[in-house]
Amino acid sequence: MILLTSALIAVVFGAGAFLMLKSDLFRVVIGMVLVSNAASLTLMAAGLGIGAAPIHPLEGPVSDPLVQAMTLTALVIGFAVTALLLSLVYRVYTSLETVDLDELSKAEIRREEELEREEVSI
Amino acid sequence: MLAAGLAIAWLAAVALAPLDGRRRWVGWVAAGALAGALLAVLALGAEVLRAGPVTMVPGGWPAGVGIVLRADALGVLFAALSLAVLLAALCYEVIGGVDSRTFPAAVMFMAAGLTGLFLTGDIFSFYVFFEISMIAAYLLTAYGEARQVGVAFIFAVVNLLGSFLFLIGVGALYHVTGTLEMATVAARIGEVEPNTAILIAVTVFVAFGVKLGLFPFHFWLPAVYTGSRAATAAILSGALANIGSYGVLRFGADVLTEPLRFGSTVILILGSASILYGALQAVSRRSGAEVLAYSTIGQVGYVLVALGVGGVVGLSAAVLYAVVNSLNKTLLFLSNGLRGWLVGGAFAIGAFSVVGVPPTAGFFGKVALFQAGIEAGSAVLVGLIFLGGALSFLYMFQIYQHDFWRGERTEEPTTPGNRVLIAALAALVVAIGLWPEPLLAASREAAEALL
Numbered sequence: 001m002i003l004l005t006s007a008l009i010a011v012v013f014g015a016g017a018f019l020m021l022k023s024d025l026f027r028v029v030i031g032m033v034l035v036s037n038a039a040s041l042t043l044m045a046a047g048l049g050i051g052a053a054p055i056h057p058l059e060g061p062v063s064d065p066l067v068q069a070m071t072l073t074a075l076v077i078g079f080a081v082t083a084l085l086l087s088l089v090y091r092v093y094t095s096l097e098t099v100d101l102d103e104l105s106k107a108e109i110r111r112e113e114e115l116e117r118e119e120v121s122i
Numbered sequence: 123m124l125a126a127g128l129a130i131a132w133l134a135a136v137a138l139a140p141l142d143g144r145r146r147w148v149g150w151v152a153a154g155a156l157a158g159a160l161l162a163v164l165a166l167g168a169e170v171l172r173a174g175p176v177t178m179v180p181g182g183w184p185a186g187v188g189i190v191l192r193a194d195a196l197g198v199l200f201a202a203l204s205l206a207v208l209l210a211a212l213c214y215e216v217i218g219g220v221d222s223r224t225f226p227a228a229v230m231f232m233a234a235g236l237t238g239l240f241l242t243g244d245i246f247s248f249y250v251f252f253e254i255s256m257i258a259a260y261l262l263t264a265y266g267e268a269r270q271v272g273v274a275f276i277f278a279v280v281n282l283l284g285s286f287l288f289l290i291g292v293g294a295l296y297h298v299t300g301t302l303e304m305a306t307v308a309a310r311i312g313e314v315e316p317n318t319a320i321l322i323a324v325t326v327f328v329a330f331g332v333k334l335g336l337f338p339f340h341f342w343l344p345a346v347y348t349g350s351r352a353a354t355a356a357i358l359s360g361a362l363a364n365i366g367s368y369g370v371l372r373f374g375a376d377v378l379t380e381p382l383r384f385g386s387t388v389i390l391i392l393g394s395a396s397i398l399y400g401a402l403q404a405v406s407r408r409s410g411a412e413v414l415a416y417s418t419i420g421q422v423g424y425v426l427v428a429l430g431v432g433g434v435v436g437l438s439a440a441v442l443y444a445v446v447n448s449l450n451k452t453l454l455f456l457s458n459g460l461r462g463w464l465v466g467g468a469f470a471i472g473a474f475s476v477v478g479v480p481p482t483a484g485f486f487g488k489v490a491l492f493q494a495g496i497e498a499g500s501a502v503l504v505g506l507i508f509l510g511g512a513l514s515f516l517y518m519f520q521i522y523q524h525d526f527w528r529g530e531r532t533e534e535p536t537t538p539g540n541r542v543l544i545a546a547l548a549a550l551v552v553a554i555g556l557w558p559e560p561l562l563a564a565s566r567e568a569a570e571a572l573l
Contacts, residue, residue, distance in 0.1 A: 066302075096271070
């Protein structure tokens, strides 16, 4: 079970990291979501145990409720951050009319060259 | 008492969020609330310095069950510093005219996040407060020109990766120690298998390295700092970078002491690389914001080197330098882009403080570093600190000459209020240099709280 969980986390994290290296901003966001879920799974796995639901009155061994509370918090934060990232992508699209990192960096290089020319002319 | 500063900042942030931040009164209300939170933290600090750490379990839970809020000298010092920096940057922007609906509320959310983060005794709430202040920072970096949004996106993605690494570290710490309370984690980490502990420590260190903009994790930093508004850059380097300094100090010297002992050589090497890389890059740049951005990379290296030396001398040097550097950077970033003789004088004071010339605050930061270097008994370290200082002299005054003597600064005219604000900040830097005892005592107290 431990091996299976860690393999699952590794695959999710790896897929997320792979997507984050893409130049399309939407894929970067999806990669970010996968990485955040890998972190949530790690939190769950930190208190992985077999037991009854931890509801009062407690009977016999119960599973760890703390990791579930932490994971829930992490999921909510991840959700908020995803919404923020998507709104940033939308603003990038409306103001620069591209969602491709390569195009963005090309625009950046053009801007730097302009700055350099101004510098030389001074 | 402990939660007062946090509560003021938080309630003000929530109340201000729906209001239009471009209205001047909204900005001043935010500044007033921030000043109130700062006063509450200062009162708490006086109590901590007099009677030792204050602990509180909110919600009436018994100790050991509830989530702990804990204020010691280190946390209070950083909380007061960050709130003061945020207050200065907020006043600066409100005087100059806010251009975005969200700016005052975002600053207040960051104040709430930072206060909570420095005053918590629980590693998971540390993560939650950390995310609150980071989300506010993502909003603040997007504030400015249109092309800044792309930079803000990259900043957000890189720092989110750091945050999630930290979250994984929190999960791992919980797994090996079975608790989230910092003091208990610190007590139990010694029994954990060294390999596991080091792996966790590396994860946490990388997460804070990204925040600090330390040498191998610095790549996002210059683009963000150069494109941002002056107030945002000041907040990022004066308040947000404190998370990194506080994080490496708290998690390195207090919680993960054993792994830090194993890793001190690596920390010294990374710190030295940061100092040299930042200084050399800064010398080769010509725009004020860029030089300051690379200088930031160099300055965090000193904090790391002092942490690597360790002991009371090393740790108090790290605390002192982090505080002084944050004040310097706030002054310099805020004065960058203004003009006039008052601003020129303030910039020169900030530059002297970065270099470490008396009677500025930076002098005592450098003296503490030299003491730490001598304590470590390493001539290389002392030479490195000297070399870093000499290079910083070079790049600071290149910029001074370029911007003020050649009269390159002919941008928008400055409002008189902001010039007075900058002059007040410069006066504060000089005042600390002339009367350093309170800060020296506080940083020594903070270092002793860690040991």
